[in-house]
Amino acid sequence: xxxxxxxxxxxxxxxxxxxxxxxxxxxxxxxxxxxxxxxxxxxxxxxxxxxxxxxxxxxxxxxxxxxxxxxxxxxxxxxxxxxxxxxxxxxxxxxxxxxxxxxxxxxxxxxxxxxxxxxxxxxxxxxxxxxxxxxxxxxxxxxxxxxxxxxxxxxxxxxxxxxxxxxxxxxxxxxxxxxxxxxxxxxxxxxxxxxxxxxxxxxx
Ligand code: ADP
Ligand code: 5GP
Numbered sequence: 001x002x003x004x005x006x007x008x009x010x011x012x013x014x015x016x017x018x019x020x021x022x023x024x025x026x027x028x029x030x031x032x033x034x035x036x037x038x039x040x041x042x043x044x045x046x047x048x049x050x051x052x053x054x055x056x057x058x059x060x061x062x063x064x065x066x067x068x069x070x071x072x073x074x075x076x077x078x079x080x081x082x083x084x085x086x087x088x089x090x091x092x093x094x095x096x097x098x099x100x101x102x103x104x105x106x107x108x109x110x111x112x113x114x115x116x117x118x119x120x121x122x123x124x125x126x127x128x129x130x131x132x133x134x135x136x137x138x139x140x141x142x143x144x145x146x147x148x149x150x151x152x153x154x155x156x157x158x159x160x161x162x163x164x165x166x167x168x169x170x171x172x173x174x175x176x177x178x179x180x181x182x183x184x185x186x187x188x189x190x191x192x193x194x195x196x197x198x199x200x201x202x203x204x
């Protein structure tokens with residue numbers, strides 16, 4: 001029997017400090033899992049080497065971003081290390097209504113806004129195996145100046161304090177382990193009685 005597509009997709013938030021490996025883990029996860037859409041955020045940050053407009057982010061200027069805020073086009077947004085970042089409401093609403101799961105890579109203030117607006121969202125926080133390893137990864141990525149890295153590490157310490165507000169904690173020691181843990185969380189969510197109402201209706 002073909003499995004019926006869900007009536008509504010699951011909204012999944014992934015947060016973690018810059019440099020922990022979110023993009024790396026997400027790229028791997030997207031390659032493995034079908035019915036999952038990665039929400040491409042809007043940002044005023046400049047593209048890093050190798051980043052593509054419309055793929056990694058939609059890169060816009062501050063005027064355009066502030067217009068989007070004024071026109072209520074964003075599910076959430078935040079300022080992070082002097083730049084705006086935000087999620088387009090329209091893009092994700094369409095997918096969720098079509099039964100597609102939607103993954104957001106957003107920082108902690110945005111995650112708190114999603115929790116308030118969409119209490120059914122799954123919130124996952126991803127940590128490095130140690131703080132020293134986070135610093136090594138930020139340096140190894142070779143995309144940010146020493147000042148920016150220092151700002152991101154300082155920010156990381158504040159972000160870790162928000163972990164108790166999340167549902168799940170994933171450790172990115174090895175990318176494959178982190179992906180496996182996220183897969184397990186998503187599979188468990190799919191098995192919740194709540195998400196299996198279509199099948200259940202045959203039995204009760
Ligand atoms: P984020 O999206 O969280 O800012 P990135 O995915 O850009 O982080 O990863 C930061 C750096 O760490 C990159 O150079 C990436 O190749 C590396 N990295 C990611 N995950 C791991 C891992 N599990 N072990 C070692 N290096 C990693
Ligand atoms: P980076 O500049 O390293 O790509 O991202 C910086 C931070 O912004 C990361 O913690 C990332 O999760 C977060 N971020 C990316 N897109 C969004 C978004 O749409 N909204 C919010 N609130 N944060 C975002």
